[in-house]
Amino acid sequence: MIGILVSVINGLLLGSIYGLAAIGLTLIFGVMKVINLAHGAMIALGMFALYFLATSGGMNPYLALPLVAIGGFVGGVAVYWIGVHRVIGRAELMSLLATFAVSMIIIGLGTALWSTSPYNVQINIPGVAIGNYTIPGNHLVAAVIAILIAAALYLFLFYTRLGKAIRAVASNRQAAELMGIPSTRVLAIAFGIGIGIAAVAGALIATLFPFTILSGGGYELKSFVVTVLGGLGNPAGALLGGLLLGFIEGVVSPFVDVSWTPVIEFSLFVVILIAFPMGLFRVGRGK
Amino acid sequence: MKKLALSLLISASLTAPAISYAKDIVIGFTTSETGKLNADSTPQLQGFELWRDQVNAAGGIKVGNDHYKVKFVKYDDQSTASRVQQLYVRLVTQDNANFLFSPYSSGLTATAAIISEQYGKVMITTGAAEGKTYELGNQYLFQMYTPANLYLASALDAVKAKDPGAKIALIYENGGFAKAVAKGAKQYAGKLGLNVVMDEAYDPSTTDFSPILNKVVTSGATVLIGGGHFADGSTLARQLHEQNMKLKMISLLVAPDVPKFVELGDAAYGVSVPSQWEPEVKFTPDFGPTAAQFTKEYKARYHVTPGYHAAGGYASGIVLEHAIEQAGSLDTDKVAAALNKMNATTFYGNIQFATDKSDHGLQIGHDMVLAQWQKDSQGKLGKQVVWPAAAGTAPLIYPISK
Numbered sequence: 001m002i003g004i005l006v007s008v009i010n011g012l013l014l015g016s017i018y019g020l021a022a023i024g025l026t027l028i029f030g031v032m033k034v035i036n037l038a039h040g041a042m043i044a045l046g047m048f049a050l051y052f053l054a055t056s057g058g059m060n061p062y063l064a065l066p067l068v069a070i071g072g073f074v075g076g077v078a079v080y081w082i083g084v085h086r087v088i089g090r091a092e093l094m095s096l097l098a099t100f101a102v103s104m105i106i107i108g109l110g111t112a113l114w115s116t117s118p119y120n121v122q123i124n125i126p127g128v129a130i131g132n133y134t135i136p137g138n139h140l141v142a143a144v145i146a147i148l149i150a151a152a153l154y155l156f157l158f159y160t161r162l163g164k165a166i167r168a169v170a171s172n173r174q175a176a177e178l179m180g181i182p183s184t185r186v187l188a189i190a191f192g193i194g195i196g197i198a199a200v201a202g203a204l205i206a207t208l209f210p211f212t213i214l215s216g217g218g219y220e221l222k223s224f225v226v227t228v229l230g231g232l233g234n235p236a237g238a239l240l241g242g243l244l245l246g247f248i249e250g251v252v253s254p255f256v257d258v259s260w261t262p263v264i265e266f267s268l269f270v271v272i273l274i275a276f277p278m279g280l281f282r283v284g285r286g287k
Numbered sequence: 288m289k290k291l292a293l294s295l296l297i298s299a300s301l302t303a304p305a306i307s308y309a310k311d312i313v314i315g316f317t318t319s320e321t322g323k324l325n326a327d328s329t330p331q332l333q334g335f336e337l338w339r340d341q342v343n344a345a346g347g348i349k350v351g352n353d354h355y356k357v358k359f360v361k362y363d364d365q366s367t368a369s370r371v372q373q374l375y376v377r378l379v380t381q382d383n384a385n386f387l388f389s390p391y392s393s394g395l396t397a398t399a400a401i402i403s404e405q406y407g408k409v410m411i412t413t414g415a416a417e418g419k420t421y422e423l424g425n426q427y428l429f430q431m432y433t434p435a436n437l438y439l440a441s442a443l444d445a446v447k448a449k450d451p452g453a454k455i456a457l458i459y460e461n462g463g464f465a466k467a468v469a470k471g472a473k474q475y476a477g478k479l480g481l482n483v484v485m486d487e488a489y490d491p492s493t494t495d496f497s498p499i500l501n502k503v504v505t506s507g508a509t510v511l512i513g514g515g516h517f518a519d520g521s522t523l524a525r526q527l528h529e530q531n532m533k534l535k536m537i538s539l540l541v542a543p544d545v546p547k548f549v550e551l552g553d554a555a556y557g558v559s560v561p562s563q564w565e566p567e568v569k570f571t572p573d574f575g576p577t578a579a580q581f582t583k584e585y586k587a588r589y590h591v592t593p594g595y596h597a598a599g600g601y602a603s604g605i606v607l608e609h610a611i612e613q614a615g616s617l618d619t620d621k622v623a624a625a626l627n628k629m630n631a632t633t634f635y636g637n638i639q640f641a642t643d644k645s646d647h648g649l650q651i652g653h654d655m656v657l658a659q660w661q662k663d664s665q666g667k668l669g670k671q672v673v674w675p676a677a678a679g680t681a682p683l684i685y686p687i688s689k
Contacts, residue, residue, distance in 0.1 A: 003501050003502070003504065003505040006501055007497075007498060007501050010497045010498070010501070014495065014497075111321050115320075115321065115325055116321045116322050116323065116325045116366075117325045117326040117329075117517075117518075117547070118326070118517070118518050118521065118522070120521075120525065120550065120551070122552065127529065127530065127531060129531070132504045132533070133501060133504050133530075134529075134530045134531045134532075136497075136526075136529045136530055138529070139497075208495075209494035209495060209522065210494065210518070210521065210522050210525070211494075212323075212518075215494070218492065218494075249498070250498075253498030253501075253502075254498070254501065254502065254505070257487055257488065258487065258489050258490070258493070258498050258499055259461055259488060259489060259490050261498070262490075
């Protein structure tokens with residue numbers, strides 16, 4: 001019984017990070033209707049940014065997170081102006097191809113620069129013992145940080161002028177422009193925030209598991225599942241969707257071989273897609 | 288100006304080695320420069336390249352009265368079977384390879400073996416322990432590694448000797464090699480009367496082992512045996528340490544023998560690895576360097592102590608070289624016949640290939656050892672040969688006291 005409880009706790013801790021990663025994806029979709037296929041590559045870049053700040057830069061990995069976020073934001077704004085801005089409002093396939101091209105460039109460069117051997121960020125935080133089981137300390141810290149960032153984003157979107165502008169553009173770009181909101185600049189900022197969050201999620205994952213430049217792919221896939229659970233374009237739903245996905249993984253894994261977990265996960269994904277096409281958590285004010 | 292050019296030409300001709308090669312022997316292979324097998328494949332490639340450069344510096348391979356220079360044609364297989372299939376066809380049909388080395392891993396080698404047999408090319412396989420490939424009636428495959436079903440025999444012998452009542456968890460990568468190892472280990476554990484309390488495979492791309500480790504705790508296992516390759520094995524070792532698992536013994540495949548494993552720090556301590564070769568072994572070779580000479584040359588070039596992947600790569604070269612010289616020809620059938628006859632000791636250990644139709648080319652002469660990461664008096668991590676005890680350089684630490 002304790003084993004199942006520990007498994008569920010582990011699942012929820014990881015789920016909060018899945019949720020954070022998915023917030024980056026869903027924010028971009030919600031504001032500009034772009035499905036960002038470079039999301040996984042950006043997560044992987046966040047992992048490497050943390051690695052180099054912690055090893056070459058000698059920084060405490062957790063203190064390096066704001067720098068990763070800023071770097072992700074600046075990189076995101078740059079990607080927006082170079083690859084995304086021209087295809088906004090055109091056929092969806094155009095933005096898919098544009099972001100896919102960005103992903104291929106990043107993965108190609110990353111492979112050439114860093115190979116595909118796994119990298120590790122060394123963190124030693126004592127775990128919490130429950131009977132014979134241990135919940136790793138770095139998982140607990142990462143989950144707390146993920147939830148704090150998600151909460152900060154919520155406050156930013158709902159209680160700051162810029163956040164309200166982002167939501168206004170997401171709601172109706174033309175009306176927002178008529179109100180004097182510079183929508184193009186707001187879109188660039190929103191894209192930068194989405195990428196910054198993806199990069200920080202990647203950095204948090206790097207404190208838990210080894211990674212390569214290809215590691216973002218798996219989390220990108222999970223982000224899509226989470227956004228479907230939470231509803232596309234709904235940041236609050238994404239966090240809840242992440243927690244739900246982690247919970248499912250935690251509940252299922254003690255009873256079946258671990259290789260069956262994704263089968264069950266994705267079967268559930270298909271069922272939800274059919275039964276609740278708008279997502280399970282289409283509540284609240286987030287769009 | 289003309290005088291300068293002339294003097295440069297003369298000095299170049301005086302300093303150049305006086306070797307005239309008849310022509311090249313082309314050896315083709317793929318290596319995983321990218322993809323999940325990169326860390327495992329790199330030392331194997333380094334072993335190949337060290338051998339090539341030493342052979343060419345010493346005058347090449349002697350075939351009859353001629354000296355042939357060894358030339359490699361290699362491609363990046365990206366750790367994927369589809370690339371291996373395309374590239375081995377290319378190596379044979381476009382690059383005109385005389386002989387082939389295998390890619391790294393059992394899975395990729397099984398794919399390459401279809402091509403090498405189809406085109407009738409001798410392929411020395413290294414980094415590929417799964418035995419099934421040799422039970423398909425192949426004529427030109429020759430295996431350097433001890434087959435997978437015997438991989439964990441030394442670890443289980445050690446458990447039997449130290450703690451016959453141990454509860455064993457078999458946790459392994461869901462791939463051809465690791466599954467073959469686990470199947471052999473389970474059978475061997477049964478033969479020894481050991482208690483296997485858990486048997487579970489995981490996806491090769493697994494990065495979060497928490498669900499499996501929770502099950503290991505629930506099962507009450509005291510010994511964990513398994514793993515697969517570097518990426519998953521090093522992750523598993525790290526998470527075993529992070530989750531403070533109270534295990535008496537941890538024995539993982541492949542990963543602990545890759546030099547990068549030491550980067551895990553304390554998580555590496557006590558972890559053992561069934562090894563095809565260790566630098567400390569002392570065989571008297573019939574041909575080629577001693578283990579000490581190979582280790583010295585390798586360290587001088589790559590600045591790291593070689594593991595068995597590198598040794599397997601280098602040994603593949605000297606075995607092929609010896610067979611070509613014995614055959615006195617580059618003819619595939621004559622070289623294959625020389626390999627079939629081989630029963631020789633190298634720095635890497637004894638080499639003999641099965642010649643029966645049912646398992647032709649399977650390695651039957653080579654034995655494995657068990658190595659363990661231990662700390663010296665200064666607390667520095669290093670690998671020691673711990674089993675068989677008679678050949679060991681240090682006693683096995685059992686139970687691991689972290």
